[in-house]
Amino acid sequence: MTLITSRCALAAAIALCFAAAAQAQSNTVVVSGSRFASDPSLLPIGATTITAADIRRAGVADVNQAIRKIGGVYGRQSLTGSPDFGLDLRGFGTNSDQNVVIVLDGVRLNENELSSATLSTIPIDMVERIDIMRGGASVLYGEGATGGVIQITTKRSQAGERSGNMFTELGQFDSGEVRASLAQGFDDFAFDASGGHQRADNYRDNNEFKQSRLNGGVKFNTGVGRISLRADIARQDQRFAGSLTEAQFKANPRQTLTPNDFGKLDTDRYTAAWEHKVGAFDLAAELSHRKKEAEATYFSAFGVSSSAYDTKQSQFSPRVRHLGQFNGMLNELVAGFDFGRWNRVTSSAFSAADATQKSKAFYLRDEMKFAGPQQLRLSAGVRRELFDKDSVDPVPFTTATYSVKQANNAWEVQGSMLAAPGLTAWAKLGQSYRVANSDENGFTPQANKPLATQTSHDAEIGLGYAQGAAKVDARVFRHKLDNEIYYDPTAGMFGANTNLAPTRRQGFELDGSYRFAPAWQVQGHFQQVDAEFRSGSNAGRELALVPKNILTVRLAWLPSDGQSADIGVQRVGEQRYGSDFDNSCSTRMPAYTVVDGRYARKFGQWELAATALNMFDKEHFSQAFSCRAGIYPNSGRQLKVSARYDF
Template sequence: MTIFSSRCALAAAVALCFAAPAVAQNSQTIVISGSRFASDPSLLPIGATTITAAEIRRAGVTDVNQAIRKIGGVYGRQSLTGSPDFPLDLRGFGSSSDQNVVIVLDGVRMNENELSSATLSTIPIDMVERIDIMRGGASVLYGEGATGGVISIVTKRPQAGARGGNVFAELGQFDSSDLRLSGVQGFDGFAIDASVGQQRTDNYRDNNEFKQKQFNGGVQFQGAFGRLSLRADIARQDQRFAGSLTEDLFKANPRQTKTPNDFGKMDSDRYTAAWENKVGAFDLAAELAHRKKDVAAAYFASWGASRSSYDSEQTQFSPRVRHLAQFDGMLNELVTGFDFGRWNRVTTADYSAAEATQRSKAFYVRDELKFAGAQQARLAAGVRRELFEKDSFDPMPFTSATYSIKQAQNAWELQGSVLAAPGLTAWAKAGHSFRVATSDENAFTPQANKPLETQVSHDAEIGLGYAQGAAKLDARIFRHNLDNEIYYNPVAGMFGANTNLDPTQRKGFELDGSYRFAPAWQVLGHYQRVQAKFRSGQYAGRELALVPSHIVTARLAWLPGDGQSADIGVQRVAEQRYGDDFFNSCNARIPAYTTVDGRYARKFGQWELALSALNLFDKDHYSQAFGCRSGIYPDSGRQLKVSARYDF
């Protein structure tokens, strides 16, 4: 969840935009949900990363976003609102990174038609079974915005006869507290689960308080009709906005604010119905989801106050079918389905009274064949066709949010793999992914009332994966050639605007690995090196902003089996250009930084007591900065926390 960030506020006016289960494995490279179904073990996606419930608990992370960043090695930038929902960046997409990653919760997209991050903080961490991270273009199965990759969160499914729960309490510096209660009861053919929580923190900076209350609950039915589940996820958030600083102000006191009166709130209600069944060789599934969100904010400056609010609703329906067949020793998986969506938002603000609507419908088909033989060769191909209808009307003067357009886009993918040697798999992927502009991006364009073109990406990847005994390693080389990339350009027009950029490119290298070098010790790590630049045009050869050239994440876990556990992590982020440095002319860059976090826990029967630390060495740093030596949003300093958990 982010406010309508500085990159858009500069374009016209300040605005607020909130975005608004299978068996876990202990491997870093096993994914169950690659085809939007629970996959046959021999057809698991290659080169993906899985974060298990056990790893989440051992690391002591308290929300899903933090787990993705600290365990999965995904780079995240400081939230502009004090929320734990950091924008997540796969493969170096800078200030538009959260619009180039699709977030899926139990098969339902959490992305919205707004310039905002998915509100992962509304997912109870204790209910998460695993998190699957699939890097690279995936628009065939997951639609627009999946150029950087897909992050799929899978929650736990109550089993027949299961009964239990836990109480968790945590206190920490910056007046932070986290209280959670969850429970599950399973019967024969019926199960119910519920979770309630309350979090609050003053955060590191002045006027940056964040408070959230939430309820999550569901029922599950199992019978001859298949499996049917109904869920409700309700959250209420209140925030205060610390705003940005110049470099001089950051060096003088990174905790200060120049916006002591700015604040906002968000109410989010999400309801989901999901069904799945198996009929012979066919697997059938569908999800119907509805989300309602109410957002309000107020900003105060020397010239006066700016207030805004909006109400938005989103409905999604995704029926699909899979057929598994064996012939001549070969296994074939055919998946096809539809995705339907409707989103509407009504804005009431000092600068806008826009009502915007987006409707989409898509059809996709994907086939994968695993050949018989010692080489275990696999070949997969898929296509997608998606249609969008966008309408917006704003009666306020001097706006550019009145339009009515239709857009159509195709996606395709082709990939193959082979067992090159015992334990060593080689693969190659190619495809075409796309992203459409959000209503916020279309509201601030260089030409009034003219929506942006669809962003398209030509994706390619080759990789090697090694898994033998206690060692696992994946290495990938990738390239994304983009046309009409959707991005905020601060030097476009008089005040900057959301634009389609000249041709751009992301290319680089990724390395993921884990090694258990002793029964009680395991090390895991992630390395990403990215070069992001313009391929041609007026900025040809120049680097894109807010993209670190390399990121290294490493974790060391100790689990001796006597009730003790410890986990320590280190992340190194290289220098990156400031957000407005399109000409690469700023005489400085966002400094590189290294942070360390850790946790020690001890069990006493059903109790677990833990001590954890974030930014252990109190490194002053920042990952968000939208101007040359300015527009800086500092990251948090050191924070110590103590927690107690009781399992019943």
């Protein structure tokens, strides 16, 4: 019996024991995971929720930082100096970004390339909540949702409600930020506007980062529903510090061997959304268009190399939900379509690829909640998605000319029950998938041949307890993957993006929060993952860049006199270097522990705060692409002071 099987059997036995002792009571656990707006308490079972209050108390600077420091999601250092770390749910290593779907107000932010979603462009003061749903979710969210989904929901101003703030911050490494936001609600109309500028030299040499953004939206009610229009515009300038060897890192982790490399990233995102209720039917749709222009220049002994990318993406997602009561049973039926078109034109000495991806999908999901003391819930769903991928590269000797069509299926079944007062037991089974993006298909072992679809069979058993000031969720999970898409440094002469031999992720997760006194609250997340090859030449060997254990704990002090304090600790265990497929490297990336804290004091509408990141100045790294080399150091200690005025 495997480790994950033993854990699943234990969790199932515990759930059945509690079910036998179940008794009638008024507490209910209501779940909504249907891509429709609902009460904030109607979350998918086992989700981790970050509220606006959590964000304010911790003093995090951006959405990416909130997900990592409050939500306990592991993040890898950005290669560009930006605060957009690569996010990893359930140990997917160097391609973790491609196995997590990011959704902002119903709009998918992922693109068809190897890049992280630019969460730093989302105004943190406008975020109402962030929901982190771990595990396969391709039925509702499509390709790339094997690790999970992160949903970001912004605030909605109510009639007569006005809010706004001004914020400024200064810190070490010549860092600074100014931002302001305003939101106003009227009877049938609301608007919000936000702008900001930030800059930092960052910890390393030649790692300067600058960003300016402007965000705004309007919402109005009409006779045919609620309509929202939004624009998000950002401009980034970046300098690239490059990688180091282990010896160079130990000698001076702040140094750079690439003192002249630089780049920029411009993004424009426009969104229109519609919601309408007709009897028992809820109708909704989002139409979005994103434009991104990226440039990079690198200097080497062979000369200067420059590249430019012009990317456009459009999405349209209409859907319908029906809520009905049948003999005491509540039934929710959701059906929808997702249409997408992505195009990128490359201009560089090594490529002039013009790549296009078109996709269309249909999904159907039904969930039933039965009356009775056990509050039994059952759901099932299916998805069919078609992809049409084309790429033409006229530059000689390139490998990115192809035309391929792919059809993919996802399914899921879930069930939950109230096993005892305050205790919920659940189980999930499903199939999720991921298709190779344009960057991955452009560099494969066989020229001009795209990679096969990655599929995963997902399983999870969990127990959740919520009573009074305590909330705990425990999950055991397993993902059995075929054709996992991954960069294999041992493929060919220089490495290539490949479909791996069968792999597996399995482990245990624990989330919890507890208010043990009126002014004190603790919350935390623990993840233990075993990631290995199931068969093939590396059968039984560990996959690279997957920490076995990650622990995140935060302690908050909230007295009633205007003071607040928050301290967080994250422990990341050892992991294999990025190239160590056969586990032959004589060492591993070392484990590390970092501590951050914040103290704030309010004076009327003003709040003054002091923040310390990596408080004990731990030298560490989370990104390394080869044995004892390819290292991108994380930041050392940084102290900041800030002032905020709310009106």
